[in-house]
Amino acid sequence: MRPVAIAPAPGQESVWDYPRPPRLERTERHVQVWLGGVQIADTRSSYRVLETSHPPGYYLPRDAFLPGVLLPAAGSSVCEWKGRASYWTLTAGGMSVPKAAWSYEHPTPEFEPIAGHVALYAGRVDRVTLDGVEVTPQPGEFYGGWITPEIVGPFKGVPGSWGW
Template identity: 55%
Template sequence: MSRERIAPGPGQESVWDYPRPPRLEDSTKHIQIIFNGVAIADTHRAKRVLETSHPPVYYIPPEDIQQQYFKQTSRSTFCEWKGQAAYYTIQVNDKQAQDAAWFYPSPTSRFASLKDYVAVYPSRMEACYVDGEQVQPQPGDFYGGWITKDIVGPFKGSAGTWGW
């Protein structure tokens, strides 16, 4: 896969213009997450993390999540920028997505405002939307980025891109 930056058109962003270390910013876009026919998250108060070569990851404030569907698991991972992440399994009726969401209970000082905000892997949801547009999951399902028509790559995550 080519690492050559795709030039953004009007109203688009290139993930190759995002910073490293990543930047955290507030978003007023309408974010919706649907799982097994239920809206499990709906907000205009998300935060997004922008990092070189990655589509944005949206984090939802806990008060805009239907918490009854989220059960914390024993899984944890470490991000050099944000700190130790904890995970949730999402279950709505008879359908379950194991470790499909994550959050930072004690993020690093640089990402302190991200505390307890929840991100999901869009590939494990029925649908995720940004301002009504259904997102495409970041290839490879490791980082959980959300691809919309406003974001151009190429994107890290698919086969052959891990060394970028």
């Protein structure tokens, strides 16, 4: 069944207005991430990926993370738009979360600006904020989008959305 897009109110964006193939945008929104009670990342310089039916995914520069937080993890996956992803274990405050983050070290030409930047699953860390507002993780185990009040769906990842 095809989803019905929620009409965005003033100041909101609908994920159904995002393009396919996805678009990459630079953003200066303030991103902060905590794990094990420790703030592990802080930046006002990242990229967001906008794709139909998905809340934005954010890619942070590697130097936004505290030293020693990012450890290579086994495995990889392939995105038809961005290329081959490498995974990262996040470690801080006595916690270690395997495959909590990923990066594209050699992305496709359209996504070259995110080479080496790191995205993360908001649901696998203590807390993520965007301009001081706590992020809600995109539903589903596979997707890494971040939901904030200015983004409306419905979002891919909810039960029954595999074929969207």
